[in-house]
Amino acid sequence: MVVTTKAIVLSTLKYGESDLIAHCFTETDGRKSYLLKRVLKSKRGALKPSQFIPLTQLEIVANHKNKGTLEYIKEAKVYSPYQSLHTNVVKSSLVMFLSEILKDTIQEEEKNSPLFQFLTASFNWLDSGDSYANFHILFLLKLTQYLGFYPDTSEGVSTYFNIMDGRLQNTYANQYCEEGAHVLIFQQFFGIKFEALSQINITKIERLEVLNLLMRYYQIHLQGFKKPKSLEILNQLFQ
Structure with a gap:
Protein backbone atom coordinates (compact mmCIF):
# COMPACT_ATOMS: atom_id res chain seq x y z
CA MET A 1 0.00 0.00 0.00
CA VAL A 2 1.41 3.39 -0.98
CA VAL A 3 1.30 5.85 1.94
CA THR A 4 2.14 9.54 2.16
CA THR A 5 3.11 10.44 5.70
CA LYS A 6 5.30 12.61 7.86
CA ALA A 7 8.17 10.75 9.48
CA ILE A 8 10.98 11.33 11.98
CA VAL A 9 14.29 9.60 11.30
CA LEU A 10 15.33 7.67 14.43
CA SER A 11 18.57 6.16 13.16
CA THR A 12 20.30 4.70 10.12
CA LEU A 13 22.55 1.70 9.56
CA LYS A 14 24.83 1.12 6.62
CA TYR A 15 23.89 -2.05 4.75
CA GLY A 16 26.43 -3.33 2.29
CA GLU A 17 28.46 -0.87 0.24
CA SER A 18 25.73 1.42 -1.02
CA ASP A 19 22.52 0.83 0.95
CA LEU A 20 21.12 2.22 4.18
CA ILE A 21 18.51 0.88 6.55
CA ALA A 22 16.57 3.78 8.03
CA HIS A 23 14.48 3.39 11.17
CA CYS A 24 11.73 6.01 11.23
CA PHE A 25 8.74 6.91 13.36
CA THR A 26 5.87 7.69 11.00
CA GLU A 27 2.77 9.71 11.75
CA THR A 28 0.42 7.13 10.17
CA ASP A 29 1.96 3.77 11.05
CA GLY A 30 4.34 4.16 13.98
CA ARG A 31 7.84 2.76 13.68
CA LYS A 32 8.93 1.54 10.27
CA SER A 33 12.24 0.34 8.87
CA TYR A 34 13.14 1.13 5.28
CA LEU A 35 15.75 -0.20 2.88
CA LEU A 36 17.24 2.68 0.91
CA LYS A 37 18.87 1.01 -2.07
CA ILE A 53 20.28 12.34 9.50
CA PRO A 54 18.77 11.35 12.89
CA LEU A 55 15.75 13.38 14.03
CA THR A 56 15.20 14.90 10.59
CA GLN A 57 11.51 15.52 9.93
CA LEU A 58 10.46 14.23 6.53
CA GLU A 59 7.42 13.87 4.36
CA ILE A 60 7.70 10.55 2.55
CA VAL A 61 5.86 8.50 -0.03
CA ALA A 62 6.43 4.89 0.93
CA ASN A 63 5.30 1.40 0.08
CA HIS A 64 4.05 -0.26 3.28
CA LYS A 65 3.45 -4.00 3.00
CA ASN A 66 3.00 -4.26 6.79
CA LYS A 67 4.45 -7.75 6.94
CA GLY A 68 7.20 -7.05 9.44
CA THR A 69 9.84 -6.76 6.71
CA LEU A 70 11.82 -3.81 5.40
CA GLU A 71 9.67 -1.26 3.59
CA TYR A 72 10.61 1.03 0.69
CA ILE A 73 10.55 4.81 0.31
CA LYS A 74 9.75 6.16 -3.15
CA GLU A 75 10.05 9.87 -2.40
CA ALA A 76 11.22 12.00 0.51
CA LYS A 77 11.56 15.68 1.28
CA VAL A 78 12.49 17.54 4.43
CA TYR A 79 9.27 18.74 6.00
CA SER A 80 10.56 20.99 8.77
CA PRO A 81 14.16 22.13 8.12
CA TYR A 82 16.36 22.72 11.16
CA GLN A 83 18.55 25.80 11.52
CA SER A 84 20.99 24.64 14.21
CA LEU A 85 20.12 21.12 15.37
CA HIS A 86 22.69 19.41 13.17
CA THR A 87 25.31 22.18 13.04
CA ASN A 88 25.61 23.31 16.67
CA VAL A 89 28.14 20.99 18.35
CA VAL A 90 26.24 20.63 21.61
CA LYS A 91 22.85 20.25 19.94
CA SER A 92 24.22 17.62 17.54
CA SER A 93 25.45 15.67 20.59
CA LEU A 94 21.96 15.88 22.01
CA VAL A 95 20.67 14.56 18.68
CA MET A 96 22.95 11.52 18.99
CA PHE A 97 21.76 10.88 22.53
CA LEU A 98 18.06 11.30 21.77
CA SER A 99 18.38 9.17 18.65
CA GLU A 100 19.74 6.29 20.73
CA ILE A 101 16.99 6.72 23.31
CA LEU A 102 14.17 6.76 20.76
CA LYS A 103 15.60 3.91 18.69
CA ASP A 104 15.40 1.68 21.79
CA THR A 105 12.13 2.94 23.26
CA ILE A 106 9.82 3.32 20.24
CA GLN A 107 9.02 -0.14 18.90
CA GLU A 108 5.30 -0.22 18.11
CA GLU A 109 4.20 -0.28 14.47
CA GLU A 110 0.99 1.59 15.13
CA LYS A 111 -0.21 5.16 14.92
CA ASN A 112 0.50 7.33 17.95
CA SER A 113 -0.38 10.91 17.09
CA PRO A 114 0.22 12.40 20.58
CA LEU A 115 3.76 10.98 20.68
CA PHE A 116 4.50 12.14 17.15
CA GLN A 117 3.31 15.66 17.93
CA PHE A 118 5.34 15.72 21.15
CA LEU A 119 8.51 14.72 19.32
CA THR A 120 8.15 17.23 16.48
CA ALA A 121 7.32 20.08 18.88
CA SER A 122 10.24 19.15 21.14
CA PHE A 123 12.79 19.02 18.32
CA ASN A 124 11.56 22.29 16.84
CA TRP A 125 11.93 23.93 20.24
CA LEU A 126 15.44 22.56 20.68
CA ASP A 127 16.39 23.78 17.22
CA SER A 128 15.35 27.35 17.98
CA GLY A 129 16.05 27.40 21.74
CA ASP A 130 19.13 28.91 23.37
CA SER A 131 18.76 27.54 26.90
CA TYR A 132 19.00 23.79 26.40
CA ALA A 133 21.51 22.45 28.93
CA ASN A 134 18.68 20.68 30.76
CA PHE A 135 16.60 19.87 27.70
CA HIS A 136 17.34 16.14 27.70
CA ILE A 137 16.25 15.76 31.32
CA LEU A 138 12.85 17.34 30.75
CA PHE A 139 12.50 15.52 27.44
CA LEU A 140 13.12 12.12 29.07
CA LEU A 141 10.66 12.91 31.84
CA LYS A 142 7.95 14.01 29.40
CA LEU A 143 8.62 11.00 27.17
CA THR A 144 7.61 8.64 29.99
CA GLN A 145 4.05 9.98 29.63
CA TYR A 146 3.88 8.43 26.16
CA LEU A 147 5.73 5.26 27.12
CA GLY A 148 3.37 4.53 30.01
CA PHE A 149 5.43 5.04 33.16
CA TYR A 150 5.21 8.72 34.08
CA PRO A 151 5.86 9.05 37.83
CA ASP A 152 3.00 9.44 40.29
CA THR A 153 3.39 12.86 41.90
CA SER A 154 0.20 12.85 43.97
CA GLU A 155 2.11 13.28 47.25
CA GLY A 156 3.67 16.51 46.05
CA VAL A 157 7.26 17.40 46.86
CA SER A 158 8.66 14.28 48.50
CA THR A 159 11.79 12.87 50.09
CA TYR A 160 11.98 9.68 48.05
CA PHE A 161 11.59 8.66 44.44
CA ASN A 162 10.60 5.00 44.21
CA ILE A 163 11.98 4.03 40.82
CA MET A 164 10.31 0.60 40.91
CA ASP A 165 6.80 1.82 41.73
CA GLY A 166 7.30 5.04 39.79
CA ARG A 167 6.16 7.41 42.48
CA LEU A 168 7.32 10.24 44.69
CA GLN A 169 6.72 9.42 48.34
CA ASN A 170 7.66 10.47 51.86
CA THR A 171 8.11 7.00 53.34
CA TYR A 172 10.91 4.52 52.68
CA ALA A 173 9.31 1.38 51.21
CA ASN A 174 12.12 -0.68 49.64
CA GLN A 175 15.64 -0.58 48.21
CA TYR A 176 14.32 1.15 45.11
CA CYS A 177 13.56 4.33 47.06
CA GLU A 178 16.18 6.93 46.19
CA GLU A 179 16.75 10.06 48.23
CA GLY A 180 19.12 12.98 48.23
CA ALA A 181 19.66 16.34 46.60
CA HIS A 182 19.32 14.86 43.10
CA VAL A 183 15.79 13.66 43.93
CA LEU A 184 14.79 17.14 45.08
CA ILE A 185 16.33 18.70 41.96
CA PHE A 186 14.56 16.15 39.77
CA GLN A 187 11.23 17.34 41.14
CA GLN A 188 11.84 20.83 39.76
CA PHE A 189 11.23 19.42 36.29
CA PHE A 190 7.68 18.23 36.95
CA GLY A 191 4.86 20.23 35.41
CA ILE A 192 7.00 22.72 33.48
CA LYS A 193 7.39 23.51 29.80
CA PHE A 194 10.65 23.71 27.85
CA GLU A 195 10.39 27.48 27.95
CA ALA A 196 10.90 27.36 31.73
CA LEU A 197 14.19 25.44 31.58
CA SER A 198 16.21 28.64 31.91
CA GLN A 199 14.83 29.00 35.45
CA ILE A 200 16.48 25.76 36.61
CA ASN A 201 20.08 26.43 37.59
CA ILE A 202 22.03 23.29 38.44
CA THR A 203 25.66 22.27 38.30
CA LYS A 204 27.19 19.79 35.88
CA ILE A 205 27.46 17.19 38.66
CA GLU A 206 23.84 17.71 39.72
CA ARG A 207 22.70 17.37 36.11
CA LEU A 208 24.63 14.13 35.76
CA GLU A 209 23.10 12.71 38.95
CA VAL A 210 19.57 13.53 37.82
CA LEU A 211 20.24 12.07 34.38
CA ASN A 212 21.64 8.86 35.89
CA LEU A 213 18.52 8.66 38.06
CA LEU A 214 16.40 8.81 34.92
CA MET A 215 18.56 6.18 33.23
CA ARG A 216 18.00 3.79 36.15
CA TYR A 217 14.28 4.52 35.98
CA TYR A 218 14.20 3.71 32.26
CA GLN A 219 16.19 0.52 32.78
CA ILE A 220 13.67 -0.76 35.30
CA HIS A 221 10.59 0.03 33.23
CA LEU A 222 11.80 -0.79 29.72
CA GLN A 223 13.00 -4.32 29.12
CA GLY A 224 16.41 -4.45 27.48
CA PHE A 225 17.04 -0.71 27.82
CA LYS A 226 20.73 0.21 28.03
CA LYS A 227 22.46 3.49 28.68
CA PRO A 228 23.20 5.19 25.34
CA LYS A 229 26.84 5.10 24.24
CA SER A 230 26.65 8.83 23.54
CA LEU A 231 25.83 9.60 27.18
CA GLU A 232 29.48 10.02 28.15
CA ILE A 233 30.12 12.48 25.34
CA LEU A 234 27.01 14.44 26.27
CA ASN A 235 28.05 14.70 29.92
CA GLN A 236 31.43 16.13 28.93
CA LEU A 237 29.90 18.98 26.96
CA PHE A 238 27.63 20.63 29.51
CA GLN A 239 29.26 22.67 32.23
Missing part, protein backbone atom coordinates in the same frame (compact mmCIF):
# COMPACT_ATOMS: atom_id res chain seq x y z
CA ARG A 38 22.04 2.58 -3.54
CA VAL A 39 21.40 5.81 -1.64
CA LEU A 40 25.10 6.10 -0.73
CA LYS A 41 26.34 5.91 -4.32
CA SER A 42 23.58 7.22 -6.55
CA LYS A 43 23.98 10.94 -7.27
CA ARG A 44 20.76 11.22 -9.23
CA GLY A 45 18.47 9.13 -7.05
CA ALA A 46 15.28 10.45 -5.50
CA LEU A 47 16.68 9.90 -2.01
CA LYS A 48 19.76 11.55 -0.47
CA PRO A 49 21.78 10.44 2.59
CA SER A 50 21.50 13.97 4.00
CA GLN A 51 17.74 13.50 4.30
CA PHE A 52 18.23 10.69 6.79
Whole structure:
Protein backbone atom coordinates (compact mmCIF):
# COMPACT_ATOMS: atom_id res chain seq x y z
CA MET A 1 0.00 0.00 0.00
CA VAL A 2 1.41 3.39 -0.98
CA VAL A 3 1.30 5.85 1.94
CA THR A 4 2.14 9.54 2.16
CA THR A 5 3.11 10.44 5.70
CA LYS A 6 5.30 12.61 7.86
CA ALA A 7 8.17 10.75 9.48
CA ILE A 8 10.98 11.33 11.98
CA VAL A 9 14.29 9.60 11.30
CA LEU A 10 15.33 7.67 14.43
CA SER A 11 18.57 6.16 13.16
CA THR A 12 20.30 4.70 10.12
CA LEU A 13 22.55 1.70 9.56
CA LYS A 14 24.83 1.12 6.62
CA TYR A 15 23.89 -2.05 4.75
CA GLY A 16 26.43 -3.33 2.29
CA GLU A 17 28.46 -0.87 0.24
CA SER A 18 25.73 1.42 -1.02
CA ASP A 19 22.52 0.83 0.95
CA LEU A 20 21.12 2.22 4.18
CA ILE A 21 18.51 0.88 6.55
CA ALA A 22 16.57 3.78 8.03
CA HIS A 23 14.48 3.39 11.17
CA CYS A 24 11.73 6.01 11.23
CA PHE A 25 8.74 6.91 13.36
CA THR A 26 5.87 7.69 11.00
CA GLU A 27 2.77 9.71 11.75
CA THR A 28 0.42 7.13 10.17
CA ASP A 29 1.96 3.77 11.05
CA GLY A 30 4.34 4.16 13.98
CA ARG A 31 7.84 2.76 13.68
CA LYS A 32 8.93 1.54 10.27
CA SER A 33 12.24 0.34 8.87
CA TYR A 34 13.14 1.13 5.28
CA LEU A 35 15.75 -0.20 2.88
CA LEU A 36 17.24 2.68 0.91
CA LYS A 37 18.87 1.01 -2.07
CA ARG A 38 22.04 2.58 -3.54
CA VAL A 39 21.40 5.81 -1.64
CA LEU A 40 25.10 6.10 -0.73
CA LYS A 41 26.34 5.91 -4.32
CA SER A 42 23.58 7.22 -6.55
CA LYS A 43 23.98 10.94 -7.27
CA ARG A 44 20.76 11.22 -9.23
CA GLY A 45 18.47 9.13 -7.05
CA ALA A 46 15.28 10.45 -5.50
CA LEU A 47 16.68 9.90 -2.01
CA LYS A 48 19.76 11.55 -0.47
CA PRO A 49 21.78 10.44 2.59
CA SER A 50 21.50 13.97 4.00
CA GLN A 51 17.74 13.50 4.30
CA PHE A 52 18.23 10.69 6.79
CA ILE A 53 20.28 12.34 9.50
CA PRO A 54 18.77 11.35 12.89
CA LEU A 55 15.75 13.38 14.03
CA THR A 56 15.20 14.90 10.59
CA GLN A 57 11.51 15.52 9.93
CA LEU A 58 10.46 14.23 6.53
CA GLU A 59 7.42 13.87 4.36
CA ILE A 60 7.70 10.55 2.55
CA VAL A 61 5.86 8.50 -0.03
CA ALA A 62 6.43 4.89 0.93
CA ASN A 63 5.30 1.40 0.08
CA HIS A 64 4.05 -0.26 3.28
CA LYS A 65 3.45 -4.00 3.00
CA ASN A 66 3.00 -4.26 6.79
CA LYS A 67 4.45 -7.75 6.94
CA GLY A 68 7.20 -7.05 9.44
CA THR A 69 9.84 -6.76 6.71
CA LEU A 70 11.82 -3.81 5.40
CA GLU A 71 9.67 -1.26 3.59
CA TYR A 72 10.61 1.03 0.69
CA ILE A 73 10.55 4.81 0.31
CA LYS A 74 9.75 6.16 -3.15
CA GLU A 75 10.05 9.87 -2.40
CA ALA A 76 11.22 12.00 0.51
CA LYS A 77 11.56 15.68 1.28
CA VAL A 78 12.49 17.54 4.43
CA TYR A 79 9.27 18.74 6.00
CA SER A 80 10.56 20.99 8.77
CA PRO A 81 14.16 22.13 8.12
CA TYR A 82 16.36 22.72 11.16
CA GLN A 83 18.55 25.80 11.52
CA SER A 84 20.99 24.64 14.21
CA LEU A 85 20.12 21.12 15.37
CA HIS A 86 22.69 19.41 13.17
CA THR A 87 25.31 22.18 13.04
CA ASN A 88 25.61 23.31 16.67
CA VAL A 89 28.14 20.99 18.35
CA VAL A 90 26.24 20.63 21.61
CA LYS A 91 22.85 20.25 19.94
CA SER A 92 24.22 17.62 17.54
CA SER A 93 25.45 15.67 20.59
CA LEU A 94 21.96 15.88 22.01
CA VAL A 95 20.67 14.56 18.68
CA MET A 96 22.95 11.52 18.99
CA PHE A 97 21.76 10.88 22.53
CA LEU A 98 18.06 11.30 21.77
CA SER A 99 18.38 9.17 18.65
CA GLU A 100 19.74 6.29 20.73
CA ILE A 101 16.99 6.72 23.31
CA LEU A 102 14.17 6.76 20.76
CA LYS A 103 15.60 3.91 18.69
CA ASP A 104 15.40 1.68 21.79
CA THR A 105 12.13 2.94 23.26
CA ILE A 106 9.82 3.32 20.24
CA GLN A 107 9.02 -0.14 18.90
CA GLU A 108 5.30 -0.22 18.11
CA GLU A 109 4.20 -0.28 14.47
CA GLU A 110 0.99 1.59 15.13
CA LYS A 111 -0.21 5.16 14.92
CA ASN A 112 0.50 7.33 17.95
CA SER A 113 -0.38 10.91 17.09
CA PRO A 114 0.22 12.40 20.58
CA LEU A 115 3.76 10.98 20.68
CA PHE A 116 4.50 12.14 17.15
CA GLN A 117 3.31 15.66 17.93
CA PHE A 118 5.34 15.72 21.15
CA LEU A 119 8.51 14.72 19.32
CA THR A 120 8.15 17.23 16.48
CA ALA A 121 7.32 20.08 18.88
CA SER A 122 10.24 19.15 21.14
CA PHE A 123 12.79 19.02 18.32
CA ASN A 124 11.56 22.29 16.84
CA TRP A 125 11.93 23.93 20.24
CA LEU A 126 15.44 22.56 20.68
CA ASP A 127 16.39 23.78 17.22
CA SER A 128 15.35 27.35 17.98
CA GLY A 129 16.05 27.40 21.74
CA ASP A 130 19.13 28.91 23.37
CA SER A 131 18.76 27.54 26.90
CA TYR A 132 19.00 23.79 26.40
CA ALA A 133 21.51 22.45 28.93
CA ASN A 134 18.68 20.68 30.76
CA PHE A 135 16.60 19.87 27.70
CA HIS A 136 17.34 16.14 27.70
CA ILE A 137 16.25 15.76 31.32
CA LEU A 138 12.85 17.34 30.75
CA PHE A 139 12.50 15.52 27.44
CA LEU A 140 13.12 12.12 29.07
CA LEU A 141 10.66 12.91 31.84
CA LYS A 142 7.95 14.01 29.40
CA LEU A 143 8.62 11.00 27.17
CA THR A 144 7.61 8.64 29.99
CA GLN A 145 4.05 9.98 29.63
CA TYR A 146 3.88 8.43 26.16
CA LEU A 147 5.73 5.26 27.12
CA GLY A 148 3.37 4.53 30.01
CA PHE A 149 5.43 5.04 33.16
CA TYR A 150 5.21 8.72 34.08
CA PRO A 151 5.86 9.05 37.83
CA ASP A 152 3.00 9.44 40.29
CA THR A 153 3.39 12.86 41.90
CA SER A 154 0.20 12.85 43.97
CA GLU A 155 2.11 13.28 47.25
CA GLY A 156 3.67 16.51 46.05
CA VAL A 157 7.26 17.40 46.86
CA SER A 158 8.66 14.28 48.50
CA THR A 159 11.79 12.87 50.09
CA TYR A 160 11.98 9.68 48.05
CA PHE A 161 11.59 8.66 44.44
CA ASN A 162 10.60 5.00 44.21
CA ILE A 163 11.98 4.03 40.82
CA MET A 164 10.31 0.60 40.91
CA ASP A 165 6.80 1.82 41.73
CA GLY A 166 7.30 5.04 39.79
CA ARG A 167 6.16 7.41 42.48
CA LEU A 168 7.32 10.24 44.69
CA GLN A 169 6.72 9.42 48.34
CA ASN A 170 7.66 10.47 51.86
CA THR A 171 8.11 7.00 53.34
CA TYR A 172 10.91 4.52 52.68
CA ALA A 173 9.31 1.38 51.21
CA ASN A 174 12.12 -0.68 49.64
CA GLN A 175 15.64 -0.58 48.21
CA TYR A 176 14.32 1.15 45.11
CA CYS A 177 13.56 4.33 47.06
CA GLU A 178 16.18 6.93 46.19
CA GLU A 179 16.75 10.06 48.23
CA GLY A 180 19.12 12.98 48.23
CA ALA A 181 19.66 16.34 46.60
CA HIS A 182 19.32 14.86 43.10
CA VAL A 183 15.79 13.66 43.93
CA LEU A 184 14.79 17.14 45.08
CA ILE A 185 16.33 18.70 41.96
CA PHE A 186 14.56 16.15 39.77
CA GLN A 187 11.23 17.34 41.14
CA GLN A 188 11.84 20.83 39.76
CA PHE A 189 11.23 19.42 36.29
CA PHE A 190 7.68 18.23 36.95
CA GLY A 191 4.86 20.23 35.41
CA ILE A 192 7.00 22.72 33.48
CA LYS A 193 7.39 23.51 29.80
CA PHE A 194 10.65 23.71 27.85
CA GLU A 195 10.39 27.48 27.95
CA ALA A 196 10.90 27.36 31.73
CA LEU A 197 14.19 25.44 31.58
CA SER A 198 16.21 28.64 31.91
CA GLN A 199 14.83 29.00 35.45
CA ILE A 200 16.48 25.76 36.61
CA ASN A 201 20.08 26.43 37.59
CA ILE A 202 22.03 23.29 38.44
CA THR A 203 25.66 22.27 38.30
CA LYS A 204 27.19 19.79 35.88
CA ILE A 205 27.46 17.19 38.66
CA GLU A 206 23.84 17.71 39.72
CA ARG A 207 22.70 17.37 36.11
CA LEU A 208 24.63 14.13 35.76
CA GLU A 209 23.10 12.71 38.95
CA VAL A 210 19.57 13.53 37.82
CA LEU A 211 20.24 12.07 34.38
CA ASN A 212 21.64 8.86 35.89
CA LEU A 213 18.52 8.66 38.06
CA LEU A 214 16.40 8.81 34.92
CA MET A 215 18.56 6.18 33.23
CA ARG A 216 18.00 3.79 36.15
CA TYR A 217 14.28 4.52 35.98
CA TYR A 218 14.20 3.71 32.26
CA GLN A 219 16.19 0.52 32.78
CA ILE A 220 13.67 -0.76 35.30
CA HIS A 221 10.59 0.03 33.23
CA LEU A 222 11.80 -0.79 29.72
CA GLN A 223 13.00 -4.32 29.12
CA GLY A 224 16.41 -4.45 27.48
CA PHE A 225 17.04 -0.71 27.82
CA LYS A 226 20.73 0.21 28.03
CA LYS A 227 22.46 3.49 28.68
CA PRO A 228 23.20 5.19 25.34
CA LYS A 229 26.84 5.10 24.24
CA SER A 230 26.65 8.83 23.54
CA LEU A 231 25.83 9.60 27.18
CA GLU A 232 29.48 10.02 28.15
CA ILE A 233 30.12 12.48 25.34
CA LEU A 234 27.01 14.44 26.27
CA ASN A 235 28.05 14.70 29.92
CA GLN A 236 31.43 16.13 28.93
CA LEU A 237 29.90 18.98 26.96
CA PHE A 238 27.63 20.63 29.51
CA GLN A 239 29.26 22.67 32.23
